Amino acid sequence: MSKVPTVLLIGTADTKSAELLFMRECIEAGGGRVAVMDVGVLDGAPFVPEITNAEVAAAAGRSVAEVAASGDENSAMTLMARGAARLAARWHAEGRIDGLLALGDRHYARFCGFGHALDHALVAAGAQSLFPMIEVDNGDTAALARWRRQLVALHGADAVPAEVLADEPLEPAFESWTLSARRLLNPGSLGAPLYEIELAAPPDAAAAWRPGALAELQPRLAADTVAALLRATPWTADAPVVFQGRHCTLAEALARSAVPAPQALVQGLDAQALADALVPLATRRYSIASLPSEGHVRLLVRQARHEKGLGIASGWLTAHAPLMAQVPLRLLANPGFAPVGDDRPCIFVGNGSGYAGLRGHLRERIERGHRRNWLVFGERQLARDAFFMDELRHWQAAGQVERVDLAFSRDHAPRIYVQDRLREHAGDLRRWVGEGAAIFVCGSLHGMAAGVDEALEATLGRATLDDLIAEGRYRRDVY
The missing domain is CATH 2.40.30.10 (Translation factors)
Structure with a gap:
């Protein structure tokens, strides 16, 4: 029997108890389990959550009373987000949750700050995002449709009741x-x-x-792989089949599928039996x-x-x-890695193919005339891996990128990485962050992203880093 997934449902039970209970009923009706985390600071919850607001505040090193007295609502939410992120990461590490759903309010300056903080904490703890974060504002039906369609894509139509999907707009087609x-x-x-x-x-x-x-x-599978599979079957490439609800040839169905076990290629009475046994890539x-x-x-x-x-x-x-x-x-x-909406300074950190996620941001900021850009980027060797240098030199010469720090790891002994560059320039990093900078990180999760996280924590302090996450000023696209 497959494991029943558990969703961590987060919200302020003092103001959103009805919404929390409703969402719990919906998830449970769909066959999931729910653990509620209360992050409210005004009053006690009218029901017993699995994680109380006192536990969340304690994880942030405060009491609920201290959080409530910390200043305005956004300051209190930042502190509670810090504790919530730590608890969510711990629960994930213990295998107690499989996903999260955070309820927020667009009236807060840091809309979806809890969700972003928790997403960041879970990825840092080793969780893998099965699809990009989806922000839902005030019951936005299109956003909810995207979320439910992702569940269907992952787990099949049984993951969401048919009546829920009946009148729902479809995801954009390929x-x-x-x-x-x-x-x-x-x-x-x-x-x-x-x-x-x-x-x-x-x-x-x-x-x-x-x-x-x-x-x-x-x-798609390579053409020679498909040809080899066909040679192991008694059927021709153009044998007509239905695959994923569409009429196509057997060769087309094989190209869109994971390589089947050898016995599956010869079992069955016809080509359709083979197509029915195929698993889409x-x-x-x-x-x-x-x-x-x-x-x-x-x-x-x-x-x-x-x-x-x-x-x-x-x-x-x-x-x-x-x-x-x-x-x-x-x-x-990809809301968790979306651009900032103003001309604040931005620090872009990455390595290897992660340049892709950073380049789009740099290009748009340059087109908008935003020049406070700092790129910290790493590759192996200047002589072989500097594919980005011509464009970068042009941007620098035009004054469109204020600062560049590169780390070609194999050109140094001992090796130098982007996290080392951040530590070298800790004073400048603190100054930029103090001036309101947002930090974007794109590239490998293991090694680079973890090292950058450690360097930022050592330079800025854990509390400041947690604040940046909650404020949407620390955004990552790591894999």
């Missing part, structure tokens, strides 16, 4: 984008090959996205490195290699798919 260009960026690198991939939108598509957005695509998400004004979606794809060959998605994009191939793709907002 569209056929064209693989228009592919370029190796780091020939001779000590690391895995890194490719720039350009995808052109369908002629009639109204493609629009913001910096930080993601491209979700449906990969999981979608892949990549940070978008370009803006709509550039006329295409640009991705930076690191070619992964395993014992059996290239990774499915990276191998398809960087090697197997021919130019002008059609790539099923859709654009996803």
Whole structure:
């Protein structure tokens, strides 16, 4: 029997008890379990939550009374978010929760601050986000639809009652984008090959996205892999089947599926039996490195290699798919890594293919005339991996990027990484943050992101770092 998922439901029980109880009933009606965390500071909860506000305040090193007396509502919420993030990370580490739902209010200056703080804490604790955070303002039906459709995509239609989905708007469909260009960026690198991939939108598509957005695509198996699978079956490539509710050929169904077990290729009376046994390939998400004004979606794809060959998605994009191939793709907002809405200073930290998520932000800020930009970026070798230098030098010469600190790890002994650069310039980092800077981090979770988190905590202090998270001034897209 599969494990029943537990959702951590967070809200202020003193003002949102009805909403919390209603959401608990909805989740439980859908077959899930709920643990309620009370983060209110005005009055006691009218029901018994699994995590009390006293426990949340204690995790932040305060009492509820001290939090309530700390200043305005946003200051109190920042303190409670700090405690809530620590408890959520602990519960995740103990295997007690599988997801979270935070109830907030657009009237607060830090809308969804709890959700962002908790998302950050869970990722730092090793949790993997199954889809980008979805912000829901005042029962926004489109946002709720996206959330429920994601549950269906992950767990099947049974994850959400049919009556809930009946009249709900559908998620944007995948569209056929064209693989228009592919370029190796780091020939001779000590690391895995890194490719720039350009995808052109369908002629009639109204493609629009913001910096930080993601491209979700449906990969395909390599043509020679599909041919080898077909040779192991008694059927031809053009055998008609129905796969995922659509009529197609057996070859097309195999290309869109995980490699089946050898026995599945010969069992059954017809090609349809094989198609019914196939498991669709999981979608892949990549940070978008370009803006709509550039006329295409640009991705930076690191070619992964395993014992059996290239990774499915990276191998398809960087090697197997021919130019002008059609790539099923859709654009996803990524609120947790969205741009700030003003001209405050911004610090961008990343490594490797994480440049994609940072470049879009830098491009938009440059177009808006916002020049207080500081890039801290790492790669292996200046001679082989500086694919970004020409563009960066141009931005610097034009005064559009105020500061750049690079770390080419293999060019130094001992090796130098971006977190070391942050420690070297701790005074400047504190000054920028004091001037209201937001920090964006994009790249590898293990190693870089964890090291950056440690460097920021050592430089700024845990309390300040927690405040930045709650205020939406510390945003990460790590993987």
